[in-house]
Amino acid sequence: MRPTVHDIAAAAGVSLATVDRVLNQRAGVRKVTRDRVEQAIEKIGYVRDMAAANLAKSRIYPFVFILPSGDNSFMRGLEAEVHAAMLRAPLERMVISTVKVPAFNAEALVAALDEVRATAPAGVAVVAVESPEVIAAVNRLRAERIPVVTLVSDLAGSARDHFAGVDNVAAGRTAASLMGRFLGGRPGPITVLAGSMRVRDHRERLDGFRAVMDEDFPGHTLLPVIEGQDDPVLTEKLVGEALAASPETVGIYSFGAGNRGLIAALKQRKNAAPVCVIAHELTRHTRAALNERLIDAVLNQDAGHEVRSAVRVLKAKADGAEVICAQERIYIDIFLKDNLPFDEGDENQKPQQGKEL
Amino acid sequence: MRPTVHDIAAAAGVSLATVDRVLNQRAGVRKVTRDRVEQAIEKIGYVRDMAAANLAKSRIYPFVFILPSGDNSFMRGLEAEVHAAMLRAPLERMVISTVKVPAFNAEALVAALDEVRATAPAGVAVVAVESPEVIAAVNRLRAERIPVVTLVSDLAGSARDHFAGVDNVAAGRTAASLMGRFLGGRPGPITVLAGSMRVRDHRERLDGFRAVMDEDFPGHTLLPVIEGQDDPVLTEKLVGEALAASPETVGIYSFGAGNRGLIAALKQRKNAAPVCVIAHELTRHTRAALNERLIDAVLNQDAGHEVRSAVRVLKAKADGAEVICAQERIYIDIFLKDNLPFDEGDENQKPQQGKEL
DNA sequence: AATTTTCTGATTTACGTACCTCAGATTTTA
DNA sequence: TAAAATCTGAGGTACGTAAATCAGAAAATT
Numbered sequence: 001m002r003p004t005v006h007d008i009a010a011a012a013g014v015s016l017a018t019v020d021r022v023l024n025q026r027a028g029v030r031k032v033t034r035d036r037v038e039q040a041i042e043k044i045g046y047v048r049d050m051a052a053a054n055l056a057k058s059r060i061y062p063f064v065f066i067l068p069s070g071d072n073s074f075m076r077g078l079e080a081e082v083h084a085a086m087l088r089a090p091l092e093r094m095v096i097s098t099v100k101v102p103a104f105n106a107e108a109l110v111a112a113l114d115e116v117r118a119t120a121p122a123g124v125a126v127v128a129v130e131s132p133e134v135i136a137a138v139n140r141l142r143a144e145r146i147p148v149v150t151l152v153s154d155l156a157g158s159a160r161d162h163f164a165g166v167d168n169v170a171a172g173r174t175a176a177s178l179m180g181r182f183l184g185g186r187p188g189p190i191t192v193l194a195g196s197m198r199v200r201d202h203r204e205r206l207d208g209f210r211a212v213m214d215e216d217f218p219g220h221t222l223l224p225v226i227e228g229q230d231d232p233v234l235t236e237k238l239v240g241e242a243l244a245a246s247p248e249t250v251g252i253y254s255f256g257a258g259n260r261g262l263i264a265a266l267k268q269r270k271n272a273a274p275v276c277v278i279a280h281e282l283t284r285h286t287r288a289a290l291n292e293r294l295i296d297a298v299l300n301q302d303a304g305h306e307v308r309s310a311v312r313v314l315k316a317k318a319d320g321a322e323v324i325c326a327q328e329r330i331y332i333d334i335f336l337k338d339n340l341p342f343d344e345g346d347e348n349q350k351p352q353q354g355k356e357l
Numbered sequence: 358m359r360p361t362v363h364d365i366a367a368a369a370g371v372s373l374a375t376v377d378r379v380l381n382q383r384a385g386v387r388k389v390t391r392d393r394v395e396q397a398i399e400k401i402g403y404v405r406d407m408a409a410a411n412l413a414k415s416r417i418y419p420f421v422f423i424l425p426s427g428d429n430s431f432m433r434g435l436e437a438e439v440h441a442a443m444l445r446a447p448l449e450r451m452v453i454s455t456v457k458v459p460a461f462n463a464e465a466l467v468a469a470l471d472e473v474r475a476t477a478p479a480g481v482a483v484v485a486v487e488s489p490e491v492i493a494a495v496n497r498l499r500a501e502r503i504p505v506v507t508l509v510s511d512l513a514g515s516a517r518d519h520f521a522g523v524d525n526v527a528a529g530r531t532a533a534s535l536m537g538r539f540l541g542g543r544p545g546p547i548t549v550l551a552g553s554m555r556v557r558d559h560r561e562r563l564d565g566f567r568a569v570m571d572e573d574f575p576g577h578t579l580l581p582v583i584e585g586q587d588d589p590v591l592t593e594k595l596v597g598e599a600l601a602a603s604p605e606t607v608g609i610y611s612f613g614a615g616n617r618g619l620i621a622a623l624k625q626r627k628n629a630a631p632v633c634v635i636a637h638e639l640t641r642h643t644r645a646a647l648n649e650r651l652i653d654a655v656l657n658q659d660a661g662h663e664v665r666s667a668v669r670v671l672k673a674k675a676d677g678a679e680v681i682c683a684q685e686r687i688y689i690d691i692f693l694k695d696n697l698p699f700d701e702g703d704e705n706q707k708p709q710q711g712k713e714l
Numbered sequence: 715a716a717t718t719t720t721c722t723g724a725t726t727t728a729c730g731t732a733c734c735t736c737a738g739a740t741t742t743t744a
Numbered sequence: 745t746a747a748a749a750t751c752t753g754a755g756g757t758a759c760g761t762a763a764a765t766c767a768g769a770a771a772a773t774t
Contacts, residue, residue, distance in 0.1 A: 002447065047447045047448060048448075049412070049448075049450065050408075050448055050449070051407075051411060051450065054408060055409050055412060088681070090359065090404050091404060091407060092408075093408070167696075170695065173696065174695045174696040176695070178693070181653070182538045182539070182541070183541070184538075184539070184540070184541025184543075185541070186541075208695075212695055302688075304683050305684075308684060321448075324445070326661050327662075327665060329698060331659075331698070332696055333690075336531055336534045336535070337534070338530035338534040338565075339524075339527045339528070339530065339531040341688070
């Protein structure tokens, strides 16, 4: 049988109450006694039964996800994943709620963070916008010992507990490395397309891209950054103009979230010279474009992984348990047309189950 | 407050005992009463508290992982991940043990499966070897309602509950697609290096690779498969001979587990014409080779993800709970030198934590 | 030496579910 | 109609931990 608190008490020659005080770091235990209990714990190899502990606490974990509103595919997907997590939450005594704030609006985000703080949640996940005020607001949460996880977009310089997202510099570097090799020495300029350079993720991606391009593929120059504001119409117009102005363009790196406009612009020039296109985020649109060979590669962050990771980390932090770092690292997925995952909504999905007996 | 069994009893106008009989599908309840209880459950939205249920059952989950012995880096890594999972297991009332069997030996695997079955575990994870006898042995486990998950290598045609591993055909296709584009039209033959063609994973990878090569890059021919038996010395010798015999080779696809020999052979020919090399499994050796630009890309299956996924699925199956499919899909990671994750053992690891308040 | 403060032990209740026993009610069979 | 079989209710104990209360014991302060 697995050892229990009673076994510790017996082994250390103290009462249950003392063991409880040590285990839950409550006051009222002498140093020597505490040491004796800890040695006993060590010796008999006790591990706390989390299920029983939570049952006894009859604790529920109210977690809040603060998400940007707006209609780009990635954020909608993220929201869907949060919703899916909401449905599963009760199984582990969690309650997940969401708060929507206007995208890229630091002031609104600060207000939301403070409002959420007033409800004393067990943890907060937030898609960060960079600003000193937001950092301060996050730190106010942390000052009240409320765990905070940044989601998708990190908040450097804050006291957030964890970042559930990808390394965007590495993503940009990877894009450059792929594009450089796909072009195979074919010289020419490269067009870079952002949503907005005011967002940290996008800046980091460009930094990584530029670094590897300069270092490993000096034959290519980067044209001035196009900022499409994640707006399909605007993006299509700007990309069309840029391609017309620089017909010798050999590559496009799109690291924003609005790929619909890019794809539309690419379709316009079916008969022009081939251009190597690398984009971010696997959506209905980029998936189709991969299959039509309009896009060569898509770098993706799996929103589902990010949300589930955020939930796990928040729960672990709330429990004071340890986080398995390797499990919580979000990898950059690289998709070519050849390794696209089967679509959730696809009827022709490959069966994953074995036959029934 | 979340509804409990008491609330069901009150809502259905029956006693706790009857609710219990319905919930745990015990005999002794009339059809009409059963229906009334089930309607009440539906209506008040009851979900069983698994933690409390398991506590009451004082159930522990003995899971067994059957792994091949042998010393290749990937399997050693897998074993390390299983060991890590063993240490975390008690937190969730699980006990994980391992059984080692000689690699690629169907007879020994069948014996191990039957031996494990005699211990009546709560679930079994197994790195499968393809054979009718193994399928039968797995089905014997399933016939006793013991959940079975195949790990890394699947067992088609068996009644296994789940496969925790990557789509190896897609992996081969991806490798071909990357290599074709990296070569950028430069013609020439391609050398393919397997561990053994008797293993399903390897065959599938080659099938995928060949399919995309034939379809999209007909300029390349595949040289006869080299089988290095995952032996470094043998592999180095065979690769050296192959490169000498076909000096016009432009690419090497290594889809076995023994890359040390390949890398040694590549180092021998430092001044020869460049060859595009794509290998499988990120290990100390392939990581170093990526950084030295001896290897261009590494396709990887994350052993940690696979093991943790297997454990989660086994627990869910043992509990009769649902499996989150999207969470359990293991992606193929593509690593270039630009997106290598920070090494676990690396001292210069990038700090992941925010500053403390 | 008296008082306060700090520490420790013993005991109890509660969390939500599983599972057991026993008694009474209802239905079916002889 | 009696006997047997089947259903249902009531009530209890157990799982391992948390957290509270209260009573002593030891130590520190007057």
